[in-house]
Amino acid sequence: MSKYHHIKQIAYEANMQLPKLGLVLFTFGNVSTADRELGVFAIKPSGVPYKDLTPEKMVIVNFDGEVIEGTLRPSSDTLTHAVLYKHWEAINGIVHTHSTYATAWAQSQRDIPIFGTTHADHLTTDVPCAPPMSDELIEGNYEYQTGFQILNHFQENGLDYKEVEMILVGSHAPFTWGKTADKAVYNSAVLEAVAQMAYLTEQINPSAPRLKDALVNKHYQRKHGPDSYYGQ
Numbered sequence: 413m414s415k416y417h418h419i420k421q422i423a424y425e426a427n428m429q430l431p432k433l434g435l436v437l438f439t440f441g442n443v444s445t446a447d448r449e450l451g452v453f454a455i456k457p458s459g460v461p462y463k464d465l466t467p468e469k470m471v472i473v474n475f476d477g478e479v480i481e482g483t484l485r486p487s488s489d490t491l492t493h494a495v496l497y498k499h500w501e502a503i504n505g506i507v508h509t510h511s512t513y514a515t516a517w518a519q520s521q522r523d524i525p526i527f528g529t530t531h532a533d534h535l536t537t538d539v540p541c542a543p544p545m546s547d548e549l550i551e552g553n554y555e556y557q558t559g560f561q562i563l564n565h566f567q568e569n570g571l572d573y574k575e576v577e578m579i580l581v582g583s584h585a586p587f588t589w590g591k592t593a594d595k596a597v598y599n600s601a602v603l604e605a606v607a608q609m610a611y612l613t614e615q616i617n618p619s620a621p622r623l624k625d626a627l628v629n630k631h632y633q634r635k636h637g638p639d640s641y642y643g644q
């Protein structure tokens with residue numbers, strides 16, 4: 413058995429959650445999970461429909477994006493995953509989807525405003541949207557540059573990747589991450605729900621107010637503070 417069997421299994425199971433949660437159609441997304449000791453991650457092969465996926469089909473790649481084990485081509489988004497793993501050492505799972513509402517906000521090149529307590533349960537800021545890349549960068553290695561586009565946007569806006577575990581890539585689609593692949597998948601589902609609620613909120617009331625800071629903090633602390641399940 414491959415010494416990477418455990419991460420292939422985790423990556424497979426996390427990938428299979430995406431169609432079950434309604435976050436992908438056909439081959440529209442990918443999940444990876446890292447083993448920091450082995451210095452690699454397992455990622456979905458490119459263009460393989462979820463119905464044909466097996467743990468053995470997962471591709472093992474190092475943090476420079478070089479294939480270490482696997483017969484299929486790794487996801488076309490592999491270099492974005494590699495850049496994030498290389499620079500953000502606390503994450504072990506990354507998800508990319510084209511879920512409808514989150515992608516619509518990304519294509520509209522807008523942050524998702526913090527309108528409600530569901531949003532505040534998970535983060536205290538708007539969901540950030542990184543501006544689209546210049547033509548020059550797009551003509552280079554788009555997926556590699558996407559990794560830096562995400563890193564730069566976090567740095568320039570003083571965002572902490574351990575607190576804000578999601579981003580919209582302008583003119584493209586969302587990426588989420590977490591300590592585990594399961595948490596990254598959870599974050600993608602939360603993002604899609606928040607994106608839908610924010611869209612509907614603006615449709616019903618284009619001048620809907622943002623959530624008051626006191627409520628933002630109360631809800632976030634309830635789920636992340638020292639007395640919370642995750643904070644302990």
Ligand SMILES: O=C(CO)[C@@H](O)[C@@H](O)COP(=O)(O)O
Binds near residue numbers: 441442
């Ligand atoms: O962004 C895109 C396409 O727009 C890709 O993420 C999506 O098609 C998935 O590609 P892979 O099958 O993982 O190579």
